Amino acid sequence: MQQPAQEVMSTAEEQEKWLADAVALVQHNAFFMHRALDANNLRDALKYSAQMLSELRTSKLSPQKYYELYMRTFDELRMLEVFFKEESKRGRTNADLYELVQHAGNILPRLYLLCTVGSVYIKSKEAPAKDVLKDLVEMSRGVQHPIRGLFLRSYLSQISRDKLPDVGSEFEGEGGNVMDAVEFVLQNFTEMNKLWVRMQHQGPAREKEKREKERSELRELVGKNLHVLSQLEGVDLEMYKEVVLPRVLEQVVNCKDELAQYYLMDCIIQVFPDDFHLQTLETLLAACPQLQSTVDIKTVMSQLMERLSNYAASSPEVLPEFLQVEAFTKLSNAVVKVIEAQPDMPLVGAVSLHVALLTFILRVHIDRLDYVDQVLGGCVKKLEGKGKVKDNKATKQLVALLTAPLEKYNDVVTMLKLANYSKVMAHLDYETNKVMATVIIQSIMKNGTYITTADKVDALFELLRELIKDGEGLPAEEVDEEDFKEEQNLVARLVHMLVNPDPDEMFKILTTARKHFRQGGPRRLEYTLAPLVFSASKLVRSLQGREASEDSPVSLEKIFQFLHKTVEDLSMVPAPELALRLYLQCAEAASDCNMEPVAYEFFTQAFVIYEEEIADSKAQVTAIHLIIGTLQRTQVFGVENRDTLTHKATGYSAKLLKKPDQCRAVFACSHLFWVDDEGGVKDGERVLLCLKRALRIANAAQQMSSATRGSNGPITLFVEILNKYLYYYEKGNPQVTSNVIQGLLELIQTEMQSENTVQDPGVDAFFASTIRYIQYQKLKTDEVGERYAAIQT
Amino acid sequence: MSARKRTLLKVIILGDSGVGKTSLMNQYVNKKFTAQYKATIGADFLTKEVQVEDRLVTMQIWDTAGQERFQSLGVAFYRGADCCVLVYDVNVMKSFDNLENWRAEFLIQASPQDPENFPFVVLGNKVDVDGGNSRVVSEKKAKQWCTAHGNIPYFETSAKEDYNVDAAFQCIAKNALKNETEEEIYLPDTIDVTQNRPTKSSACEC
Numbered sequence: 001m002q003q004p005a006q007e008v009m010s011t012a013e014e015q016e017k018w019l020a021d022a023v024a025l026v027q028h029n030a031f032f033m034h035r036a037l038d039a040n041n042l043r044d045a046l047k048y049s050a051q052m053l054s055e056l057r058t059s060k061l062s063p064q065k066y067y068e069l070y071m072r073t074f075d076e077l078r079m080l081e082v083f084f085k086e087e088s089k090r091g092r093t094n095a096d097l098y099e100l101v102q103h104a105g106n107i108l109p110r111l112y113l114l115c116t117v118g119s120v121y122i123k124s125k126e127a128p129a130k131d132v133l134k135d136l137v138e139m140s141r142g143v144q145h146p147i148r149g150l151f152l153r154s155y156l157s158q159i160s161r162d163k164l165p166d167v168g169s170e171f172e173g174e175g176g177n178v179m180d181a182v183e184f185v186l187q188n189f190t191e192m193n194k195l196w197v198r199m200q201h202q203g204p205a206r207e208k209e210k211r212e213k214e215r216s217e218l219r220e221l222v223g224k225n226l227h228v229l230s231q232l233e234g235v236d237l238e239m240y241k242e243v244v245l246p247r248v249l250e251q252v253v254n255c256k257d258e259l260a261q262y263y264l265m266d267c268i269i270q271v272f273p274d275d276f277h278l279q280t281l282e283t284l285l286a287a288c289p290q291l292q293s294t295v296d297i298k299t300v301m302s303q304l305m306e307r308l309s310n311y312a313a314s315s316p317e318v319l320p321e322f323l324q325v326e327a328f329t330k331l332s333n334a335v336v337k338v339i340e341a342q343p344d345m346p347l348v349g350a351v352s353l354h355v356a357l358l359t360f361i362l363r364v365h366i367d368r369l370d371y372v373d374q375v376l377g378g379c380v381k382k383l384e385g386k387g388k389v390k391d392n393k394a395t396k397q398l399v400a401l402l403t404a405p406l407e408k409y410n411d412v413v414t415m416l417k418l419a420n421y422s423k424v425m426a427h428l429d430y431e432t433n434k435v436m437a438t439v440i441i442q443s444i445m446k447n448g449t450y451i452t453t454a455d456k457v458d459a460l461f462e463l464l465r466e467l468i469k470d471g472e473g474l475p476a477e478e479v480d481e482e483d484f485k486e487e488q489n490l491v492a493r494l495v496h497m498l499v500n501p502d503p504d505e506m507f508k509i510l511t512t513a514r515k516h517f518r519q520g521g522p523r524r525l526e527y528t529l530a531p532l533v534f535s536a537s538k539l540v541r542s543l544q545g546r547e548a549s550e551d552s553p554v555s556l557e558k559i560f561q562f563l564h565k566t567v568e569d570l571s572m573v574p575a576p577e578l579a580l581r582l583y584l585q586c587a588e589a590a591s592d593c594n595m596e597p598v599a600y601e602f603f604t605q606a607f608v609i610y611e612e613e614i615a616d617s618k619a620q621v622t623a624i625h626l627i628i629g630t631l632q633r634t635q636v637f638g639v640e641n642r643d644t645l646t647h648k649a650t651g652y653s654a655k656l657l658k659k660p661d662q663c664r665a666v667f668a669c670s671h672l673f674w675v676d677d678e679g680g681v682k683d684g685e686r687v688l689l690c691l692k693r694a695l696r697i698a699n700a701a702q703q704m705s706s707a708t709r710g711s712n713g714p715i716t717l718f719v720e721i722l723n724k725y726l727y728y729y730e731k732g733n734p735q736v737t738s739n740v741i742q743g744l745l746e747l748i749q750t751e752m753q754s755e756n757t758v759q760d761p762g763v764d765a766f767f768a769s770t771i772r773y774i775q776y777q778k779l780k781t782d783e784v785g786e787r788y789a790a791i792q793t
Numbered sequence: 794m795s796a797r798k799r800t801l802l803k804v805i806i807l808g809d810s811g812v813g814k815t816s817l818m819n820q821y822v823n824k825k826f827t828a829q830y831k832a833t834i835g836a837d838f839l840t841k842e843v844q845v846e847d848r849l850v851t852m853q854i855w856d857t858a859g860q861e862r863f864q865s866l867g868v869a870f871y872r873g874a875d876c877c878v879l880v881y882d883v884n885v886m887k888s889f890d891n892l893e894n895w896r897a898e899f900l901i902q903a904s905p906q907d908p909e910n911f912p913f914v915v916l917g918n919k920v921d922v923d924g925g926n927s928r929v930v931s932e933k934k935a936k937q938w939c940t941a942h943g944n945i946p947y948f949e950t951s952a953k954e955d956y957n958v959d960a961a962f963q964c965i966a967k968n969a970l971k972n973e974t975e976e977e978i979y980l981p982d983t984i985d986v987t988q989n990r991p992t993k994s995s996a997c998e999c
């Protein structure tokens with residue numbers, strides 16, 4: 001049945017032309033057929049219809065073009081069918097007609113006519129449907145050309161569609177039973193599949209591709225039979241299980257054809273209902289490993305699992321059915337078997353099978369974490385020895401595998417229970433691993449998942465290791481600075497989620513976290529240690545004032561040691577400014593806990609950093625003010641320690657680079673000697689010393705600026721100092737007298753009027769409001785008012 | 794011929810997979826409904842005798858596969874359709890959005906003589922689901938679409954509850970019958986067929 005090459009190798013144009021020619025002939029013959037029908041001339045009607053049908057004997061047309069031609073004749077045959085019906089009303093028996101059309105010369109037209117009469121014959125019930133159907137399906141064997149045979153059988157299937165002796169059909173009973181209907185369809189299906197499969201062996205090898213394309217187009221004709229089977233009322237679960245499925249699968253497995261196997265499995269899954277699949281899972285799955293090794297079985301099985309997952313999700317009532325048939329175990333075994341049976345299956349295939357299985361569990365067995373872990377474990381096994389996965393598609397599937405449970409449970413802690421989770425994650429390449437780690441942290445933040453034990457922290461940080469330390473897979477090129485910052489900030493935020501109200505466990509959490517962070521190298525420590533310090537400080541606060549119990553493993557001392565060590569690490573990064581700030585914070589915490597030596601030590605460390613690490617003048621200014629502020633709030637120190645520290649603070653203040661900075665720092669130091677709280681230090685003399693020193697510095701600054709001209713900075717300083725004086729005056733510092741203030745007021749006024757001074761509305765306003773303040777205070781009738789009475793403005 | 798032709802009405806049902814095309818046809822023709830999904834493969838038709846006004850006609854109802862991979866041979870069966878039924882699921886927005894594509898595709902492939910006036914009917918199916926609480930396409934929205942596309946008749950249906958199915962198909966039949974497109978008239982060159990037949994296309998004996 002080989003065709004000459006030039007006939008098959010045709011262009012689209014040629015196809016159009018051949019189709020047009022054939023259609024013209026169909027129309028021509030149809031015209032005369034109609035005339036014969038109108039004239040009730042059966043003989044001519046048969047003659048012309050046979051001639052018309054002869055056009056379907058062409059071998060030139062592609063399946064789609066052939067289908068167009070087929071549809072033309074199909075429509076015409078409907079007219080003939082109506083005529084046949086009328087003919088039998090006019091007294092001609094259907095048996096007669098059935099005989100008569102057999103005289104058509106060519107087999108193909110003859111069989112089309114037979115089917116058409118057969119349809120009327122069955123309808124008339126003059127013969128049992130099953131007999132006519134059997135006859136027709138047998139006789140169709142006469143056409144062995146694939147395309148012609150497939151369309152002929154498809155015609156048979158189409159005209160018999162509503163005449164099968166199905167349960168509840170009018171043809172049931174005398175016409176046969178559902179078994180006959182099933183046999184008929186199965187036989188037609190089997191024959192069609194054979195024709196379809198055989199097609200690939202016909203024609204020259206070089207046209208294989210084209211043939212595959214044509215075969216692919218023809219597939220719906222074969223699959224349609226399965227649709228017909230599924231629509232039969234009488235095909236209940238029993239019948240499906242005992243007859244339909246085994247017979248169909250037998251054909252699928254035995255045909256050994258990749259295209260057919262893939263397509264028909266797909267059809268079976270889509271065409272038959274969910275509960276049938278569930279109840280015959282074993283049979284269906286057993287076929288999978290028997291398919292050709294090139295069949296894309298992962299897609300087939302994924303579709304099955306997807307379908308069952310949707311079914312499970314559709315209603316909780318169906319879930320017991322899943323348990324009863326042990327669906328998961330069966331699917332899971334089948335996945336293992338298929339992977340074994342197809343050793344060449346690409347990695348992506350194996351992984352996506354696991355994804356499908358996991359999706360199934362998450363819909364059907366949400367409470368079975370052991371199943372989830374089992375699937376992950378299966379995947380790990382497949383990945384064994386493969387190192388980092390490089391294939392993009394497989395990587396995507398791995399990410400899907402890891403993301404699915406995360407999204408379902410919305411709880412990272414649950415993931416930590418899955419022993420295989422981190423093992424799968426370890427196979428992700430560096431970049432993807434980081435992305436996944438980011439996703440995990442985001443899930444924690446979004447869902448407010450607290451990580452409450454040190455063990456969990458350990459497990460979590462193991463998962464996040466690519467973010468927390470430099471892995472082996474580190475790419476040679478520099479990591480983008482912005483990205484790095486963003487990642488580390490995310491890790492830093494994570495620290496707030498590591499909490500436990502029990503101090504012992506909390507302390508363990510902190511030490512565990514630090515253990516991991518310390519492996520991250522200086523670049524990361526800058527981000528990760530600070531939140532640990534905050535967290536530890538919080539722990540200090542929670543223990544503060546609590547009686548230290550003997551058996552408690554955690555003590556304030558230990559936490560402060562932890563803090564000390566942590567900040568020290570940070571200072572070595574180096575990150576001096578941050579370290580200094582944190583030391584001060586620790587000092588304050590220690591002070592609040594009444595631990596003078598500890599607080600003192602923290603201050604000492606802060607000063608060491610100040611001296612050795614902070615060189616930038618602006619940073620120095622900020623640092624010294626921080627130190628002064630903290631020292632002022634720190635009440636724990638005895639005279640001696642306090643003296644040492646304040647002495648240092650004032651000393652450094654006076655040594656700042658710029659005069660105005662010196663001046664401001666020095667008058668700020670005055671507060672170190674005057675703490676307003678009850679029982680606070682009130683050393684008026686040293687306050688005055690500070691203020692005087694500040695004045696001297698301001699004066700010096702004034703002289704320098706007169707030399708350079710045009711700078712009014714110093715006058716502001718004077719006004720600022722004046723305000724400090726007023727503050728202490730008001731607070732009743734005996735060393736600050738109205739005379740001193742009066743002198744300062746005059747000094748400022750003179751300076752402001754000096755011709756060397758550039759007018760500055762800002763300073764003027766500042767001074768004016770200070771004066772207004774004084775006047776306002778003078779109006780008061782209490783002791784403040786009395787004090788102010790001595791000052792003239 | 795036209796008399797014979799006119800007793801046969803060809804109707805095509807289109808729409809996304811799962812909207813209920815098969816269910817509607819089965820409900821209308823066989824008065825049956827099954828809750829289970831069974832995909833349709835290829836194109837499949839059922840016939841039903843129906844009385845339209847004073848005439849008894851046979852409706853040939855073509856149900857199609859909504860899943861593209863199950864319609865591999867193309868859509869030659871659109872040819873000669875008298876009415877096209879577009880179905881969507883009132884609970885699935887995408888299925889409504891896709892009506893536009895189904896309609897356009899039909900007009901291109903079937904290329905009816907007068908595309909402007911070709912009869913369509915739109916069915917919004919599954920109105921029963923969840924007592925209407927899960928619906929996402931309002932009746933108003935659907936009707937607007939129908940009006941904008943040349944006053945297409947619109948029905949809200951439930952194949953499950955057999956709601957409005959008969960009414961819809963009655964309307965479908967009526968509109969199909971109104972579709973007065975002439976079959977392309979074929980006139981042979983000569984009546985003498987034996988002499989002037991076009992040459993026969995080649996074929997092997999099989």
Ligand SMILES: Nc1nc2c(ncn2[C@@H]2O[C@H](COP(=O)(O)OP(=O)(O)OP(=O)(O)O)[C@@H](O)[C@H]2O)c(=O)[nH]1
Nearest residue numbers: 810811812813814815816828830833859951952953
């Ligand atoms: N509740 C409800 N379910 C329906 C209705 N119509 C159909 N269904 C269900 O929806 C699912 C799909 O119905 P089908 O008729 O197979 O859909 P289809 O449009 O033919 O799908 P394809 O053949 O894939 O194109 C089945 O499970 C039906 O039982 C309805 O009116 N109400």
Ligand SMILES: [Mg+2]
Nearest residue numbers: 814815832833
């Ligand atoms: Mg369908």
